[in-house]
Amino acid sequence: MSAPNYKPHLSRSEIFYPTFERKSGNKEVTHYCPGCGHGSLHKMIAESIQDLGINDRTIFVSPVGCSVFAYYYFDTGNIQAPHGRAPAVGTGAQRARPHSVVISYQGDGDLAAIGLNEILQAANRGEKMVVFFVNNAIYGMTGGQMAPTTLPGMRTTTTPMGRDTRLAGNPTRMCELISTLDAPIYVARGCLASPKHTMRTRKLVRKALKMQTEGKGFCFVEVLSACPTGWGMQPVDSHQWILDNMVPQFPLEIFVDKTDLDHDDYIPPKAPSPETFHEVIRIADAANQMAPAQPETKYKDPRIKVAGFGGQGVLLLGLGLAQCGMMEGRHVTWLPSYGPEMRGGTAHCHVNIADEEIGSPLISKPTVLVAMNQPSLTKFEGELVEGALVIMNSSMVPNKPKRKDLELLELPATAIAEELGNARAANMVVLGAYAGYTGVLSLETCLESLKTLIKRQALVDLNVKAITKGFEFGKAARG
Ligand SMILES: Cc1ncc(C[n+]2csc(CCOP(=O)(O)OP(=O)(O)O)c2C)c(N)n1
Ligand code: SF4
Incomplete structure (x- = not known):
């Protein structure tokens, strides 16, 4: 093997991009000051x-x-x-x-x-x-x-x-x-x-x-x-x-x-072959193409975004979905995105439930959106894949999505929860409705998950009723 060329390079290294696309203007130079x-x-x-x-x-x-x-x-x-x-x-x-x-x-x-x-x-x-x-x-x-x-x-x-x-x-x-x-x-x-x-x-x-x-x-x-x-x-x-x-x-x-340290125990990891890279790129491309998800993806391996304002229990609802998925032996992720913590601030989370291992918890193209209030629907409608399911809390979302390709479940979650005695249980109404409508989760699992989700015993009854009501609503809507 010939010795590598270790002489200083007179031309620009090939490791630099040919042009620096940081901003308009001279793309040949870096942003550093002279002499830096x-x-x-x-x-x-x-x-x-x-x-x-x-x-x-x-x-x-x-x-x-x-x-x-x-x-x-x-x-x-x-x-x-x-x-x-x-x-x-x-x-x-x-x-x-x-x-x-x-x-x-x-x-x-x-x-x-x-x-x-x-x-x-x-x-x-x-x-x-x-x-x-x-x-x-x-x-x-x-x-x-x-x-x-x-x-x-x-x-x-x-x-x-x-x-x-x-x-x-x-x-x-x-x-x-x-x-x-x-x-x-x-x-x-x-x-x-x-x-x-x-x-x-x-x-x-x-x-x-x-x-x-x-x-x-x-x-x-x-x-x-x-x-x-x-x-x-x-x-x-x-x-x-x-x-x-x-x-x-x-x-x-x-x-x-410690150049001469004995590294007998070091087994160099095998480099992925170029074919592997091509395969990864092909799969990633295919995944992007597939983004307009098939209905079964929506129901079987959902990528859910749950959004609302602080105080609506949005993060707990996401946690509930993930918890139920886990209890049913699926792979799950839950990724909260914290907005301002005060009441009235927005909050959302990403939930994946899948049979296969999940590559990233971040969801950029949801197949399901739970919109607990109007700003959430407005904000996330554009991200949804074609044919995505929108569960909208119709008590608080007066305007339907602008897009016509979406499947809509209009669920008066807050009104149902108020009838049960506490508007804050609207999130559990949604959990039940999601399970009843899609069949992704069973009613039994949802009820069982309350043991983990709800710490205060006094609230368990209310949430059992909220999940059950939601489940019945979702199942009936599915027909
Ligand atoms: C969490 C956080 N704290 C503070 C800053 C502000 N900030 C940006 S760069 C910087 C200092 C950079 O100095 P140095 O690491 O010495 O790098 P240099 O710019 O000198 O190369 C600071 C304090 C920040 N961006 N994020
Ligand atoms: S000279 Fe100082 S200020 Fe300018 S790019 Fe270098 S480190 Fe930054």
């Missing part, structure tokens, strides 16, 4: 991915911070994580796809402030991922506030007189902290202040990525990087500033290197 270290580090990472031939295996987790748009640049797998949570997201990605090479790319605000716990836990667990930590001693994206790595005396927008260590503590040295843990196998710090330093950092990046291809464990590469904009300096001066000020505080060392 993010661009240089991106280049190094891209070149290493290309040389190692791992672009199909790479999952790049981008953070919140100036590098939030990394997914516009890297033609790899991409996930954008909430602030500080990239290591947790990377953990999930790696465990779900053990063959993948996971990169968690993070700034110092992201990693050393809000995400400090995440990174330490991931490092301590020895997750198989590489973390590239861009330390520019400042919160770049939000306008130059103090970060945990801000140097003593350094002026930032939140420390205009300079960081006072008596008030704001001392800079956090992340490499040193992480190298106290047992699990990490590679911990190193580089910088981008001169060609010599840049070439050294390039090696660190490459080595950490190579170790990932061998599934060796947790690698952490910190890169001292310029933020000329946040520092209020010219790019050239900012590089000198790194050497004069940052390097003494953050020494350029290799803190941990």
